[in-house]
Amino acid sequence: MGTMSAIMRSILACVPPAQSSTSDGSLSADFSATSPCGGGEDRISRLPDVLLSDIVSRLPVKDAARTAAISPRWRSLRASTPLVLDDSDILPCSDDDDDDDDDYCFALTDWHALTDTVSRILAGHQGPFRCVRLTAVCNYAAARDGSALVRWLRLFAAKGVQDLVLVNFPNWPFKNNLPAEILSVASLRRLYLGLWNKFPDTEDLPRGAHVFPHLVELGFCRTDIKAKDLDRLLQCSPVLEKLALVSCYDTPRDVRVRSRSLRCVLFWMSIADALAVVVAPRLERLILWNECPGAGLEKNFRIRVKIGHAPKLKVLGYLEPCIHVLEIANTVIESGTKPSPLTTAPSVEILALRVRFGVRKEAKMLPTFLRCFPNVETLHVMSTEPDEPTGKLNFKFWQDVGPIECLQSHIKKVVFKNFRGNRSELAFLRFVVERARHLLNMVVVLADGDPSSEGRLVAKLKPLACSTKRANRDPKFTILVRNGGSSWSFRIASDLSLSDPFDC
Template sequence: MADGGAPLSTAGHGGVDLISDLNDDVLREIITRLPLMEAARTAVLASRWRYLWRSDRLVLKDVDIHEPARDAVVPRVLADYPGHFRTVILADCRLASLDRELPAWPRLLVDKRTEELLLANRWVMDQPNPARLLPADILRCDSLQELTLDFWTFPSGTEVLLPRLRALAIVRIVISEQELECLIAASPVLESLRLTVNSSKHVRLRSKSLMCALVGLLKVEELTVVDTPLLARLFLFLSLPLNGVRIRIVCAPNLRVLGYLNTGTHELQIGDSVIRPDRMVSTSTVVPSVQILALTVNFGVFVEVKMLASFLRCFPNVDTLHIQSVLRGPSVTANEPSGDHHANFWREISPICCLRSHVKKMVIHNFRGDQNEFEFLKFVAMNAEELQSLLVASHKDILSSAVKVNETKDELQRLQFPTGISAVLRVSHKAATVWRLGKACILTIDDPFEC
């Protein structure tokens, strides 16, 4: 009820109660969409609303409760609410205060059948001490379907039981490689996994149910996809420019979307074979299921250009290709071969199967109009027999000069493709797709790298 306004059920209709004619399920849906304090106030409207609020599964988001009342209200709601919890998001409350006011809060989350839970220990992130220990009860909440943990230490030796968990995100967690593997194994219906800036240097993905994995490689030295029969997409992000990370694909027969593989920092291993520049592929060094591939390459570094060709050979059935053009520091490119050397490489290289016979759509992100970028596009123009769309998304440096924009457009127009298409230069700058994590885990979005 707004201050000074009419009751919710009669406002704007001359006193006629229309909302009360709705069935209980619709009314519950209305209540759950309200902020917590507003939902609680609906109980004053009528006894029916009071019953609905107290019988529905609670949605508690601490950010909906204004400071300074938050630290007092959260434990009271957790303790006093008589029903089950649909969603509990504790992202901005002081958990130390919650411990004092309600020591049994982790057990309450279990007993009240919480389905979606986010626990972020943000109030102590800037302190030098390690992240506090995660309450073990959380890992035995068998009603959980979605769980997000941020800045905790995993409790070693804890029995984990998460039989209904479908989505798991762990961020800045102190956890060993073995504990992480056991956590995944204890989630038999897990479909979506996000790992970001955790302490594990070696990550092994082994799951019969996992369909989508987003892995931040900031601290990871090796990522191994061991046995994931349903894995449809693997999204890699947050790799520092000088980090060396081995990406090993052992068994992922349904992997359809993969990226971003970085030609400068990622060592790709398929089965027992490490992919090297100039190495020809065999049946044991290809992943035929991948249809959407995203690569990051510095076209000014010749070894990365050669690795680009080698990576492309490993995915013969790609039909949508994204390439993120990046720059390294001047010291990396100081002694690089000339553009003519790059041109000779692309003229003399043997055909690449996916480019010749399968790629229908290609997007070049952060295009700067450098000669080496154009040498690659000339190779594509001569070989891409199935290409139907080429979008060149310009880097912001091009947009700063109308002359540069026109020069780039003219040079792109001179490219002649076997299918008769023309390259399209997008001159409105948009954010790079590398960091679009929100799209990556939505399986109904076909291409998470799309602009």
Template sequence: MAKRIRFDAESRRQELPVGGGGGEGGVPDLISRLPDEVLGEIISLLPTRDGARTQAISRRWRPLWRAAPLNLDVDDLSDEDHKRIIFATKILSEHTGPGRRFSLTGFRLHNRFAKIDGWLRSRALTGLREIEFSYEFQISPLPRPMPQSALRFAPTLCVAEFACCSFPNEIVSELNFPHLKQLTLNAVSISEGTIHAILSGCPILESLVLDGNIGYRCLRISSATLRSLGVSDAWNYKEVRLEQVIIEDAPQLERLVPRPPKCDDLEIRIVKAPRLKTLGYLSKRISTCEMGTMIFQKMVLVGHPNPTRTVKILALNTNPNLDIVVKFLKCFPCLEKLYIMAFIQGRFKNTKNVRRYASLKCLDLHLKMVHLIRYQNNVAYASFVKFFVLNARVLEYMKFAVARGECDAKWISYQHNELRLSDRASQCARFDFEADYLDSRGSVCIQAINDLATDDPFGR
């Protein structure tokens, strides 16, 4: 019986292709045995240049790249602008399609509008599922037009990102995006009617980021599927820009991320979002933030609201005056993670009695993590931190992001004594000091807002 088993195993090994099929040293090439459809999907997930190089593996692989769903990242083709144009044109003329992903970012328009339009009309991109399109960023009073051909993929798109361009308003009312789950518009000129027409044509949209756009003052959200929303106004005071966000009905919304406003008059009103779990960054530049009976005006609580228990993650972009922060803890008593991005200029309010707020349900039962960004070594900061150290009974982790050059072993040892970390209310709490913050005011990247695999976009 043992001899027969060995013989059968040896027979099977001899039947497998070796050598020229991609294996080395006689090792069987099992990948090449996969069906063409599977290999095509693998190739389409590779960077553009790597996908094209699979043609050199063997005769078996040679026709696969041209038939696989095309993943074309123009920026990946070369470091030189004119070579990227040559290579992209060649690929689109030779590939038979269909398209999976087309990425053209930071492109210098000059007199190449017809060239881009021709690319987008190529048969190789038919059935495109993902598009990333933007011109080179520049301050210009006349937004550069996005080719209407970029919207011919509306019936098949699942992910779309447009930036630094002017949206073709005249044809959008005729379009539907039945498969679109993720939409990002960044520094785009688009009318209020157009943006709402797009949203009404996205029946399964899950993630939406509208960042720094012009052309509309009010954004109204009514979506049965939306789970993540990122919004921000624009720098340009001369143009029509976002001033009001009204979430009328969003039963699945879990995440609302107002990226740092550029102006001081943004209003946010949440009428119905019963599953909201992640909120921030909130700042004084948001003139009004209203959630049911809860109203904050420039971070100051107005009235006596009912607490909201769904919010677990909160990010504040402010010099964290303890009086203000504690009011947020009372409004969100089930909060588990707190991020505070402190402005470099200015100081925290010095709170001498750090125990006068000790009777907070959030501190006793729920708050597990505090991340303080731009921590500075002074009495006011230390007083603020000691409030959490001495009162957060279930705290597991507290992180301090400090300026580079300050975070050496001697400085950290001094902070441990100054902040009374040995007297912590939660004995299992860990404290980390890291020199890792970026010099920006509480920004969270667009990719993190769109990443629905995690509920915490601020932890990236």
């Protein structure tokens, strides 16, 4: 990603979207010709204040300000409506849909004037602040002595902001540290930070202090934070449910999750020596996605994924044998590790694996991983192609694999993504079909490519459906073949309303 616009898009793909509505539309009353003057009844103004206030809060900030010209009543509504501010709405090129002009727009922006505009909006609103999303102006406001950003943070604390996104973009030529005043914004329910050089030190925070007593969601996007500061934040956020680390490279190097409230951890395009779930009694989901463009990883780089006390962990993935070293209850899982209470996570019901079937050593880890999760009901497998194949496994290998509890007793659905028709992929699918006694649905998603190859790939799959050795004799068993790749994204993966975040 060489341009500012490309960098911005990668960050905005993960931070929460703006709450205001920027779609095309209009707000109008129903004017009829019944009045003597040819005008009609202003039905919108007859709506109750609470509904009109909600309408104003959903408008981009410039449009919301224009409502003050309608009447004194609307001016009063505007002043008392909780503030929703997205600085992209006040950029001079904010209405231009041409992405190629984004860099030009940034170059022409008067950042001093834009910073002053944001300052006037924040200082002039009586509060409360519902949502503030600053993804363009932070870099200028935090530069030099950072006085503007410090003032804003103090206003956020005083006026009770609930939803806050601060992205230091572009982070060139300034590498700005986040002011310590962020730790005083106790009203926050959601906080996302992007491209900050350093998160403030939490050493002076009193132990047990609830810095963020209402915080439910916390995200770090390419923002440096020390392990001790992350640990302290988790301890000071008693109702935190979702933690996201996005594009965080070795900061911290060892991520330790200790929280009584967390339900979901997302380790997204991030790198660390270890990701350890130490104590997380309410944790339901551990989402891993380790595609890290431009990270320059060494060939033998590994991330240790440790699962400690997480009795409610239900969703896990994508685990990758090529990069993840799995550890359960202080036992490192290696090829051939036998299942025992110290090597299994029985709570996991949805498991996702990402495997290079052309690398023999990695494919051989599949049976071992499956034995670690004896109660899996839905299995997702994503096939990826290796840069340097090292030998494939044939069906003879899978025939010699011993019993696997989840296949014998629990798996009902298997989703295989990026199917290319390789013999090693077919051998694994045949193994699953013949061993999974309760399998009802198998979904095979074809890899992106030439549509003309669809018939050939489907023909290769047909023998699976009528295998005479299939352990499952249920006539309802089906194999569904789908075109196209995965539409998986951070927002899908982080959506707790989805029962299966990998099913897309």
